[in-house]
Amino acid sequence: MSFTAPITLPGLTLDLNWYKRSVFYEVMIRSFVDSNGDGTGDLAGLISKLDYLQWLGVDALWLPPFYRSPLRDGGYDVSDFRAVLPEFGTIDEFKELVTKAHERNMRIVMDYPLNHTSDQHEWFQQSRSDPDGPYGDYYVWSDTDDKYKDIRIIFVDTEESNWTFDPVRRQFFFHRFFSHQPDLNFENPAVREEVFNIVRFWLDLGVDGLRLDAIPYLFESEEGNGEGEPPTHDFIKELRAMVDRDYPGRILVAEANQWPREVAAFFGTEEEPECHMAFDFPVMPRIFYSLRSQQADELVRILSETTDIPSDAGWGVFLRNHDELTLEMVSEEYRQAMYGWYAYDPRMRSNIGIRRRLAPLLDNSRAELELAHAILFSLPGSPFLYYGDEIGMGDNIWLNDRDASRTPMQWTPDRNAGFSTADPGKLYLPVVQSLVYNYSQINVESQLAQSRSLLHWIRNVIHVRKAHPVFGMGDMTVLQTNHESVLAFVRSYEGSGTHFGDQPEDVLCVFSFAHNPVAVTIDMSEYAGSALYDLFGGGVFPTVNEDGTLTLTLATQSFYWLHIGEGGYRR
Numbered sequence: 058m059s060f061t062a063p064i065t066l067p068g069l070t071l072d073l074n075w076y077k078r079s080v081f082y083e084v085m086i087r088s089f090v091d092s093n094g095d096g097t098g099d100l101a102g103l104i105s106k107l108d109y110l111q112w113l114g115v116d117a118l119w120l121p122p123f124y125r126s127p128l129r130d131g132g133y134d135v136s137d138f139r140a141v142l143p144e145f146g147t148i149d150e151f152k153e154l155v156t157k158a159h160e161r162n163m164r165i166v167m168d169y170p171l172n173h174t175s176d177q178h179e180w181f182q183q184s185r186s187d188p189d190g191p192y193g194d195y196y197v198w199s200d201t202d203d204k205y206k207d208i209r210i211i212f213v214d215t216e217e218s219n220w221t222f223d224p225v226r227r228q229f230f231f232h233r234f235f236s237h238q239p240d241l242n243f244e245n246p247a248v249r250e251e252v253f254n255i256v257r258f259w260l261d262l263g264v265d266g267l268r269l270d271a272i273p274y275l276f277e278s279e280e281g282n283g284e285g286e287p288p289t290h291d292f293i294k295e296l297r298a299m300v301d302r303d304y305p306g307r308i309l310v311a312e313a314n315q316w317p318r319e320v321a322a323f324f325g326t327e328e329e330p331e332c333h334m335a336f337d338f339p340v341m342p343r344i345f346y347s348l349r350s351q352q353a354d355e356l357v358r359i360l361s362e363t364t365d366i367p368s369d370a371g372w373g374v375f376l377r378n379h380d381e382l383t384l385e386m387v388s389e390e391y392r393q394a395m396y397g398w399y400a401y402d403p404r405m406r407s408n409i410g411i412r413r414r415l416a417p418l419l420d421n422s423r424a425e426l427e428l429a430h431a432i433l434f435s436l437p438g439s440p441f442l443y444y445g446d447e448i449g450m451g452d453n454i455w456l457n458d459r460d461a462s463r464t465p466m467q468w469t470p471d472r473n474a475g476f477s478t479a480d481p482g483k484l485y486l487p488v489v490q491s492l493v494y495n496y497s498q499i500n501v502e503s504q505l506a507q508s509r510s511l512l513h514w515i516r517n518v519i520h521v522r523k524a525h526p527v528f529g530m531g532d533m534t535v536l537q538t539n540h541e542s543v544l545a546f547v548r549s550y551e552g553s554g555t556h557f558g559d560q561p562e563d564v565l566c567v568f569s570f571a572h573n574p575v576a577v578t579i580d581m582s583e584y585a586g587s588a589l590y591d592l593f594g595g596g597v598f599p600t601v602n603e604d605g606t607l608t609l610t611l612a613t614q615s616f617y618w619l620h621i622g623e624g625g626y627r628r
C-alpha cells in the first residue's frame with residue numbers, strides 16, 4: 058500500500074512526501090562536535106549544532122551508524138543493533154536528539170546496515186561456537202569456499218575472496234565486505250524477524266527513516282550475482298508494507314550502487330513499493346566527468362534515460378559522501394580518464410573509486426564548486442550534502458582508506474578547529490592542516506564572517522531551492538542545445554492542488570561546463586514567446602523567441618536558473 062494524500066490530524070498536517078522537498082545533510086557523529094573533550098564527536102555535540110544546521114536550511118539529517126561497534130568499518134560493523142556506542146552517548150541522548158531535531162522541523166534518518174554484522178556481534182560468536190544452537194544458522198556457512206562464484210568482490214583493495222575460514226567452527230563464512238563483517242543469512246526466517254524488530258525498535262524511538270545499507274546483497278544464489286535477487290526485493294516489499302502500515306510518513310532509503318534500471322528496481326512498483334528513496338549512483342560520477350571533459354553528453358544521456366519510477370519514489374542526489382567517490386557505474390574508458398583528472402596520486406584511490414573530498418577534487422575552484430552544487434540542487438530528487446562540504450573542507454590522503462575524508466569538522470581557527478578541547482594527539486583523526494585547507498583558513502566561523510563565502514552562497518541556493526517546490530516535486534525534460542558543453546533542462550510542476558499551497562511553475566536550468574565563456578542556442582519550442590526571470594535576483598532575461606529558440610551567453614563554468622512565464626505562473 059502506498060500513501061499519496063497527506064494525513065491530517067487536528068493541528069497537524071503530515072506531508073507524506075516530505076522527503077521529496079527536503080535538503081538532507083550527512084553527518085558522522087564521530088566527526089562533528091566533541092562535547093566532552095574525549096577526542097571523539099558525540100550526540101550531545103551534534104545536538105549543540107542543530108541551530109547551525111537549521112540556519113543552513115537542512116531539513117533532514119542522515120546519520121551513519123552510531124551503534125555499538127568495534128569501528129573497523131566506520132561503524133558499519135555493528136556488534137549490537139540496540140545500543141549506542143558509549144563514546145557517542147546513550148539512547149536517552151539519541152532520543153533527545155530526535156526531539157530537538159523535531160522541534161526544529163528537522164527529521165532524522167539513520168543508517169541500518171542490515172546485510173551483515175561485526176564478527177564481534179553476539180549472534181556471530183554464538184553461531185561460530187554452537188552450530189546447532191539458536192544462532193547456528195544466522196550466517197552463511199559452507200564447508201567450501203567455492204559457492205557463489207559469480208558474486209564479485211567489492212572491497213578489492215583488501216579482500217581476496219567473499220569467503221573466510223573460521224577456525225572455531227571450522228567452516229567458511231560468506232561476506233560481501235570486510236572479512237570481519239559476516240553476512241547474515243536472510244534465508245533464515247529468524248534473521249528476517251530480527252531485522253523487522255530492529256526496524257521497529259528505532260522507528261518506535263521516533264526516527265523518520267532508515268538508510269538501508271548495502272541493500273542489494275541480502276540474498277545470494279548459485280544462478281544470480283547476489284545483487285538484487287528476487288527474494289531480496291520480496292523482503293523489502295514486506296518491510297515497506299510494515300512501515301507504511303504501522304509507521305506512515307517514515308521512509309526507507311536504498312543504498313544500491315548499481316546501474317539506473319537496477320537502482321530503480323529498489324523503488325518497487327506503484328502496487329508493490331519498496332524504498333521511498335534511492336541514491337542516484339549513476340548520475341553522480343557523470344557530473345565530475347562533465348566538469349573536466351567539458352562535455353555534457355554523458356550527463357544528458359543518463360538523465361534522458363526515462364526510468365519510470367513510482368509516483369511516491371524520489372532520488373537522493375549527491376556529490377560526495379563518507380565513502381570513496383565510486384567509479385563502478387562508469388565505463389573503463391571514463392574511469393581511467395577520471396583517475397587521471399581526479400586521482401593522479403595513487404594514494405587518492407580506494408577500491409574502484411577516489412577517496413577525496415569535494416573541494417580538493419575540484420581543486421578548490423569556486424566556479425566549479427558553485428556549478429556542481431547548482432546541478433545538485435536542481436536535478437530531480439533530493440540533495441544530500443556531506444558535512445564540511447558547505448565550507449569546502451579539505452581531506453587528508455595520508456590517512457587510511459576512507460578516513461581521508463572523515464576528519465573533524467572545522468568550526469573555528471582555534472585548537473582542534475573548535476571540534477574538541479582534547480589534546481590534539483587524542484583526536485580520533487587529526488584535523489586537516491594542509492596548505493590550502495588548513496583549519497585556520499577553512500572554518501565555519503570565518504565563513505560566517507564573510508558574506509561572499511561558499512557557506513553563505515550554499516545557504517542562499519538552498520533557500521532559493523526551498524522557495525520553489527518545483528525542484529523537489531517537479532518533472533524534468535532535458536532540452537536540445539547546439540553546444541556540447543551545455544546541459545539544459547526544464548523542471549515543471551503542476552502544483553500540489555492541496556493545502557500545501559504550491560503554485561504551478563516551470564524553471565529552465567542551464568549549465569555550462571566549458572572552461573571559457575560560450576553562447577548557446579536552446580530548443581524551447583514548448584515555451585515559444587515566454588518571459589524568463591532569474592530565480593535569484595528576479596532579473597529580466599531575453600524572452601524565448603517565437604520560433605522556440607533561446608540564445609544565451611554563459612560565463613566560464615556558470616549556470617542559470619530561470620523562471621519561465623509571467624509572475625510566477627505559466628503563460
Ligand code: NOJ
Pocket residue numbers: 130131133134170234270271312379380
Ligand atoms: C556501504 C557503506 O556506505 C560503507 O561505508 C560500508 O563500508 C559498506 N556499506 C559496508 O557496510
